[in-house]
Every structure is written in structure tokens, then in C-alpha cells.
Amino acid sequence: MLPPLRYDDLEVIRNRTFDEIAIGDSASIERTLTAADIQLFAAMSGDINPQHMDAEFAASTRFHGVIAHGMWGAALISAVLGTRLPGPGTIYAGQTLKFHAPVRVGDTLRIAVVVTSRDEATHHLTLDCTCVNQDGRTVISGEANVIAPTERIERPRGTLPEVRITVGDGLHRLLQHVRPLGRVRIAVVHPCDEPSLCAALDGQSAGLIEPVLVGPRNRIHALADAMQVDIGALTVEDVPHSHAAAARAIDLALGGKVAALMKGSLDTDELMSAVVASALRTGRRISHCFVMQTPPYPRPFIITDATINLAPTLDEKADIIRNAVDLAHAIGVSVPRVAILAAVETVNSRMPSTLDAAALCKMADRGQIAGAVLDGPLAFDNAVSAAAARVKGIVSPVAGCADVLVVPDLESGNMLAKQLESLGGAASAGIVLGAGVPIILTSRTDSRESRIGSCAIALLLANRSVPAAVAKAAT
Structure with missing residues (x-):
């Protein structure tokens, strides 16, 4: 013994x-x-x-x-x-x-x-x-x-050494997949600071986009000179300020002269308010998706919505899921597994997020949300860890292997995405869906890989047919 x-x-x-x-x-x-x-x-x-x-x-x-x-x-x-x-x-x-x-x-x-x-x-x-x-x-x-x-x-007793696995070759494989599609022409809205102009140039140098710079011409050229970069071959649409830049970029998209938009140095609210007020708005709720890849998880996954919808209603969440499912299909997931997140994995009448999750799953059962398998409410650990799901006795085709994580609100989603990036070693790319064209929302803290990944996803989406419901609403 x-x-x-x-x-x-x-x-x-x-x-x-x-x-x-x-x-x-x-x-x-x-x-x-x-x-x-x-x-x-x-x-x-x-x-x-x-x-x-x-x-x-x-x-x-x-x-x-x-x-x-x-x-x-x-x-x-x-x-x-x-x-x-x-x-x-x-x-x-x-x-x-x-x-x-x-x-x-x-x-x-x-x-x-x-x-x-x-x-x-x-x-x-x-x-x-x-x-x-x-x-x-x-x-x-x-x-x-x-x-x-x-x-x-x-x-x-010693401690195990910390071993951090570099996130896999997801960006390389994505680039290999989209480069045969050529370049997508993108209106870069008010690229008047270094991060936003770098984002446009990074996408161009990766062979993914043909940027059209929309903003004050003199200010953009002065910035390029200060950065010691040559933008002489790029088209510049000269407008006086950020409001005019957003309006002109939207006109270019509506006229078919660009197939996507990229945010420059203006506020996200300023650009998205202009989009929502324009004919780019469709019958689908506009939402944002992060495509993320983190070392401990065996596949890329989507987090939505962590950027645009503050406290979405049930109907808005349904559209948020539909947008994410469209994106999952575009990146090659034929039947995405969608986890609707909450703090707990059981329905609780005092927690509205769990009631929404149950209703969304029933909507999927009735065909109101198609093209995916939904389950929820699921706590985060149950959605991504098969071991955690088993301990809780959860038997589900989604638990432990989710492709899409639907957060209850913007605050929880934003914190989750940034925690994964800052502490979890996650690589990410972001895109806005539900409008007439895909929209890239750049951030000053984005890595070069994140910028290029976002351009690659925009290129992929711009070359896919728009979902029928969205196309109908846009006409």
C-alpha cells in the first residue's frame, strides 16, 4: 500500500x-x-x-x-x-x-x-x-x-515549463485560398493616421485589395510623406472631412465602384451611422464577427457580436446568427455549430440571455435560422471544452466543439475577444456583415496579421453571392 x-x-x-x-x-x-x-x-x-x-x-x-x-x-x-x-x-x-x-x-x-x-x-x-x-x-x-x-x-517539486504554441498557419492557408480571387477594390474611409493608412497598404502589399483612399488629399499625402511611403499609384478621392469621406465611400459602394469598405481614422459610430442611414442598409441586422484562432482550440471560431450591437433583442440576435452562419459557410464550414452563450447552461427565467438562447434554438428547429446546428444556453467552458461539457452532463452536437460563439451583449463579447487576444495568444480578423458590402473596422491596436486577415475575409465575401434575403432588401 x-x-x-x-x-x-x-x-x-x-x-x-x-x-x-x-x-x-x-x-x-x-x-x-x-x-x-x-x-x-x-x-x-x-x-x-x-x-x-x-x-x-x-x-x-x-x-x-x-x-x-x-x-x-x-x-x-x-x-x-x-x-x-x-x-x-x-x-x-x-x-x-x-x-x-x-x-x-x-x-x-x-x-x-x-x-x-x-x-x-x-x-x-x-x-x-x-x-x-x-x-x-x-x-x-x-x-x-x-x-x-x-x-x-x-x-x-518543480513546475512544468510554460509552453506556448504559436497559432497555426491559418492566415497562410486563408491567403492561399483567396489569392486566386484577385484583388477587391476597397474604399478606405478617412485614412488620416498611420495605423489606418498602414492597414490599407498592408492589404495591398499582400495582394488582396486595391485601396481607394477617401479623405482630404493634402492631409493623406502629407501623412504618406511623413511615413516615407509611396502612394502615388493609389486613387485618392478628395473630400474635406470625415463625414464627407463616409458619404463618398458609400456612394462608391452603391455605384459598384468598390466592393467593400474599410474604416480609417474616423470613429466607428460615425461610419456605421452613415451606412445604416444609406441604401447600403438591408433587411438584415448589421453585425460584426471576429474570426479567431487560439492555440488551445483545434479550429478557427467566430465570436459575434462584440462591436456593434450593444444589447440585441431576440430578433436582432437571430440576424446576428444568420450573418455569422453566412461567414462560417464562406470560410469553409459547411454546417457550423453555433453555441449561444450565457453565464449558465440551464434556462433561468431571471436571466434573459438564457431565455433568448432557448428561443433561438427553437427558431432553428422550425427552420427560421438555417444552415447551422444551434445549442444554448451554454456557458463558455461548456461551448469549447468537451471535458467541461461531460462533467456537467451536457450531451450536445455543439458543446465542446463550437464554431460560432454568440455572446449575450456587446460588453461580454468585447471582453471575451480582447481577453483571448491579450492573454490567450489568439490571432483574429474582423468583418461587418449584413450591409450591402462587407466592412472592415480597423483598430489602432490591430496587428499586421489581423489587418491582412480582415482584408482576406472581405475579399472572400466580396466574391460570394449575396444571400437572397439581403439582395432582395437591398434592391
Whole structure:
């Protein structure tokens, strides 16, 4: 049997010497598989088999989804032997393994070893090894042969090094996808500060846009000279101020001379108020989508609406979802999984966001919101973590694998998006949908990658047919 837990076990790592170990002694740990675990193991081992890395490919295999590398479980057996029984000083002599079932993201394994024999002469131990999932199914079994330490080792317990996975090649793949479409002609509204002019030039240099600069000509050229950039080949629509720039850009869009708009140095409210008051407004509620990719999550996802709609009504949320579904289709998600977020995952009459979520799901059931699978209310962790959903007993095609996150209001959405960017290492691009043309809302804090990603999405949307309902309302 194992010795009783000591209060310093969380601060100290210690072994058990050969003489202290008897047949039948055991030790175990528990570990829940995350998408980051798979990515880390692939980076360490070099095993980028698409069965583990490519959700679309994995869905077509006999496992019907991404599974962990088999040796990830084997590494956990090594962790038990090296840290618990016998512990530090253990030398591996041999290991057999049998793989009985796949391990998926969200599965929780209990990894256990039991001493079955000991050799006094050589200090060898044989241990039975098992990895059992949350359903009680053995996924890995085997037998380890180790040389146990003969001297006591006791050291301060170290902490695992911080490992940050760089967000994948999503931008590269997006650019490869959209570049054959050519360039989209975009009106850049009042690009009179360095970030907004840089955004236009970044999109141009990436081969995605043909910018039309709309604003005071002298001020724009003075800015370009100060930045030491050449804009001589660009079209400049000379207008006296930001209000006139917004009006002229909208006229260019309505006249078919540009296929998208990009915000410059004017306020978002100023541009969007002009759009809403113009013929660019359609029968669809205008909303904003962030397309984000963060290291721990295995796929890009959309957050909406974190920028435009302050406290949307039920009908407005329905349009916000329709816009996000259109965007998801455009970026290649054929049937997006839409999670309607709230603070809790149950309907509560005192929490309007949960009532809206339930109503929106029923609207989807009745065909009022098409082209996606909806579920809600879902708390954020249940929407993105299969393990959290399982702990809460949530059985859902959306929970743990959402493609779209619909937030209750602008404040919660804006905080969520900025937290993911600032603390979660997320890369993002943004676009406004629901108007007659896509609109890019740049920010002074946007990275170059974010600007280019937003241009790529605008190019993609500008080359797709406008949804029938929007087209009808625009005519």
C-alpha cells in the first residue's frame, strides 16, 4: 500500500526505494486530454499524422474524429513510474503496450501501475500498467520492467515549463485560398493616421485589395510623406472631412465602384451611422464577427457580436446568427455549430440571455435560422471544452466543439475577444456583415496579421453571392 499523504507532497517529489516496495503496491494519476496536448505531442515527436491534426480528414476515418497519439498515453505511464512509483531515480528497462480504444479530446484517463513482481538480486520490478477512460473502458494496457532506486531521493517539486504554441498557419492557408480571387477594390474611409493608412497598404502589399483612399488629399499625402511611403499609384478621392469621406465611400459602394469598405481614422459610430442611414442598409441586422484562432482550440471560431450591437433583442440576435452562419459557410464550414452563450447552461427565467438562447434554438428547429446546428444556453467552458461539457452532463452536437460563439451583449463579447487576444495568444480578423458590402473596422491596436486577415475575409465575401434575403432588401 502507498504511504499516507503528507502535507508537503505538493511541494516535494520523493521516491520509494526498492526495499520499501512490495508486490501489490500501486500508484495512479488522472489526466484529461486537451487539443493543446495533441499539438504539443505532435510538435515534440514530429508526428503530424492528419488523424491527430486535421479535424476534416479525421472526420472521414473509422474513428470519425481527431484522436490522440497512442504514445501520448504511454508517456503518462512513464510519468507515473518516474514521479510516483517507484519515482525519481527509476530506470526504464522495458515496456509492452496494447492499444484497445482511441482517446479523444475531453476524455479523462486514470493511469495506474501495480507492482506484480520484484527481483532482489537485480532490483528489477515488473508493473502492470493500465489507462482507463471515464467510462471505465481500458484504452491502453501493458507491462513495465524497471530498475528501482536503492537510495532515497527527495527534491523540491518543480513546475512544468510554460509552453506556448504559436497559432497555426491559418492566415497562410486563408491567403492561399483567396489569392486566386484577385484583388477587391476597397474604399478606405478617412485614412488620416498611420495605423489606418498602414492597414490599407498592408492589404495591398499582400495582394488582396486595391485601396481607394477617401479623405482630404493634402492631409493623406502629407501623412504618406511623413511615413516615407509611396502612394502615388493609389486613387485618392478628395473630400474635406470625415463625414464627407463616409458619404463618398458609400456612394462608391452603391455605384459598384468598390466592393467593400474599410474604416480609417474616423470613429466607428460615425461610419456605421452613415451606412445604416444609406441604401447600403438591408433587411438584415448589421453585425460584426471576429474570426479567431487560439492555440488551445483545434479550429478557427467566430465570436459575434462584440462591436456593434450593444444589447440585441431576440430578433436582432437571430440576424446576428444568420450573418455569422453566412461567414462560417464562406470560410469553409459547411454546417457550423453555433453555441449561444450565457453565464449558465440551464434556462433561468431571471436571466434573459438564457431565455433568448432557448428561443433561438427553437427558431432553428422550425427552420427560421438555417444552415447551422444551434445549442444554448451554454456557458463558455461548456461551448469549447468537451471535458467541461461531460462533467456537467451536457450531451450536445455543439458543446465542446463550437464554431460560432454568440455572446449575450456587446460588453461580454468585447471582453471575451480582447481577453483571448491579450492573454490567450489568439490571432483574429474582423468583418461587418449584413450591409450591402462587407466592412472592415480597423483598430489602432490591430496587428499586421489581423489587418491582412480582415482584408482576406472581405475579399472572400466580396466574391460570394449575396444571400437572397439581403439582395432582395437591398434592391
